[in-house]
Amino acid sequence: MKKYVEAITDMDKDFALWYTDIVKKAELIDYSSVRGCMILKPYGYAIWERIQKILDQKFKETNHENVYMPIFIPESLLQKEKEHVEGFAPEVAWVTHGGNEKLTEKLCVRPTSETLFCEHYANIIQSYRDLPKLYNQWCSVVRWEKTTRPFLRSLEFLWQEGHTAHTTFEEAEQETLKMLDIYADFCEKILAIPVIKGKKTENEKFAGALSTYTIESLMHDGRALQSGTSHNFGDGFAKAFDIQYTDKQNKLQYVYQTSWGISTRLIGAIIMVHGDNNGLVLPPNIAPIQIAIIPITTKKSEVIDAAKMIEAKLKSQNLRTKLDLTDKSAGWKFSEYEMKGVPLRIEIGPRDLENNSATFVRRDTNEKITLPLNNFDAKEILDAIQKNLFDKALAHRNKNTFNAENLEQLEKILSNTPGFIKANWCGNLNCELAVKEKTGATARCISFEPANGKCVCCGKNAQHLVYWAKSY
């Protein structure tokens, strides 16, 4: 087998370079002339559209409604909640001029829309009958990051942010955890990425939140990626923005709020969890093209006809199929669709036709099998690929999840075999910071499992079991 003309970097030798190679060569993005802003190309955007479509349906099923808020936030509005503004101030972009005139109040380009939703909720919520409000928004946000990386951290990125208001703390907490479950389920079932569900430490939680829940996934190189978050705000924002309603007893009450979001960062996760040295590998459930049909020759009409018949059959089963009739050589097409991560390839040529069969090649295993034209089940193969990708990712995570009793162990494990480290923690900020200082790992999340020993740092009785890792 010849090498791709511009071979991608070996992922085990230099994962960072492999990653930046692959996002360009699989035609997901281009760089724009603005630092840290990426151009999502059609193929990259198609993956985002799949994510949108599937999640949006989930949101609708759980009674959420889509809305759209302005892109600009007046400075005074952003500043209403103290912790929130302190958390975001270092990375907001400001609009200071409109046309040629200087604005009397500068406008922030939304880094997140809590403040806008709060202002709106204050206007539209009067009675307990108005609650709950279950809103979601698909949009882009801007964060002026110092270091950027495609999909993982860009100045502007596409995301989804849900914002809800409830009558009680319990109901808000329930919503927060429900959305976390929807995210976790989506990652595992659709993206084939196993996740750890947990709670952020006080130090790592969202600015202005009472508690932040997270799903964390492990990349091929052993670093963790925060893949989705869900926040319970309690009534903190309600008090800052004066969001009150009259309850059944005719008393004024503050609402309890949540917010939750996932972003195009998930595409980065897909690449870093499933990709290999031949390029991208997409789980069938998310792949814009699930099956590529490659006629070995485009000159023989019987081959084309057979390819078109296969295409018609697959399309009738609602499988996302692409028949490539361009006059590029067959070998070129093989590599092209491999680089783009298409899960299944069907080759059909004169030799197949003689046997009334076609050749099926799996992207995940590179396994080639020959099946009769009148009796094959592509759906079954796709399901097997989906399952295999999840199993592989889970096996990788399990293999790279370790326990540590003390700092020395933690440090040693991280330097030899980076991954998740399960270790107990006393709950003290100083211990959390000491671990970061000494090992470079941060507390990714507090596990829902109980603590069962001594703090990995100070040796006192532990309060929490924490997943630690170096992260993106």
Added chain:
RNA sequence: CGGGAUGUAGCGUAGUUUGGCUAGCGCGCCUGAUUUGGGAUCAGGAGGUCGCAGGUUCAAAUCCUGUCAUCCCGACCA
């Protein structure tokens, strides 16, 4: 934001040290022919503000200053 590297056609690059005639090459692209089971062959053709701005010079891709972007390391970080 600090340290380092890079920027020449769609992609990858030579040339920069030591300034010199029309900026070379490979891939890709277009046309035609022959091809097609893992990146075809031959022939012809198109494509360049040398990242951008300013300076030095008879002359700048090359030297100087500034600036923008990308990559790596660090710091920072929903």
